[in-house]
Amino acid sequence: MCNNTVSSAMIDSMFTVRLERIRTLSESTKDFRFVCADNISLDYKPGQFYRFVFTDEQGEFERSYSLCNFDELYGRHMDLVISQVDSGRATKLLFDCQEGLEAKVTGPFGRLTLPEEVPGRLVMVATSVGLAPYIPILKELETSGFPEVLLLLGVRDRSEFIYGDLLKNYADQHDYFELRLCLSREKASAGYEHDGYVNAQIERLEVTPDADHFLLCGNPGMIDDAWAYLKESGFKPKHVVREKYVFARESKSSAKALTEEQKQLIADKLKKYGK
Ligand SMILES: Cc1cc2nc3c(=O)[nH]c(=O)nc-3n(C[C@H](O)[C@H](O)[C@H](O)COP(=O)(O)OP(=O)(O)OC[C@H]3O[C@@H](n4cnc5c(N)ncnc54)[C@H](O)[C@@H]3O)c2cc1C
DSSP, X not given: XXXXXXXXXXXXXXXXXXXXXXXXXXXXXXXXXXXXSSSOBOOOXXXXXXXXXXXXXXXXXXXXXXXXXXXXXXXXXXXXEEEOOTTOHHHHHHHTOOTTXXXXXXXXXXXXXXXXXXXXXXXXXXXXXXXXXXXXXXXXXXXXXXXXXXXXXXXSSGGGOTTHHHHHHHHHHOTTEEEEEEESSSXXXXXXXXXXXXXXXXXXXXXXXXXXXXXXXXXXXXXXXXHHHHHHTTOOGGGEEEEEOOOOOOHHHXXXXXXXXXXXXXXXXXXXXXX
8 A cells, every 4th residue: 555545544534536537338337437636545445335425406415335446456546336227316417427526435334355264265246236346355365365266246148247358357367266157137158157146156056154255245135045045054144244235215214214212312302402
């Protein structure tokens, strides 16, 4: 890491980023490169995510995004890979915007990182853009001495296979790494392609709770099914780290979600402090 690196504690406070580059990866996915406006370098663990506060015509709102950096892990750049969501607020802003857009950022957050103890086999499972956090992890793995790493990536068809060249080259260059692309709506043909969902692949792996460590990221349904199977197979939560790409709740709906008891408690406190 370079000299201007700030500590995790400092970076926990908000900083500003500016959109520097947008690239189209597939019909529904783009990558967005932001640069830190202040003179700081990132301090995070590969696999972690940041919270971005954007501003549109309705005001400020927050969304979480995993960092997807590969060439430069700890500089001033933040690479994000984002897929379009119908009627999505961040989608509308980001997919229609120009370079120069600013956001406020907090982080890093999340436990989807390499385990401290090297396991016999690391299995990283993703659906769609759930691939994002594994991209910096792949870079970290180049110097981490993990003996066996398997990436199971679930997509509907090949048009959704983002970072395909990077992943295929990485597999060619690193003996410890295997890529399995799971196609749910197209027939597999290449050696690394498999028919069906990632969960069908997990069930074919002959998993070993004492030796395997799982990272699961993306679709909440896929993660629940995978965790149910692994728990049944004897895995403890410590060896199955999960990160669901759940949808953000607007603050209005969280306010609505307050129970009568919580509302009363707030009213009592306001009364007590004379507000
Ligand atoms: C820890 C974490 C990390 C994340 N990292 C990434 C990332 O790296 N890349 C990325 O693209 N996203 C990521 N997400 C999801 C991201 O935060 C947003 O939820 C997503 O971009 C949609 O935001 P939006 O404002 O466009 O849609 P919203 O305005 O939030 O949603 C619009 C409508 O679409 C529905 N919806 C929202 N998302 C989806 C979906 N995925 N599939 C189907 N319906 C949906 C909502 O329920 C709502 O009805 C992450 C989420 C979490 C919690």
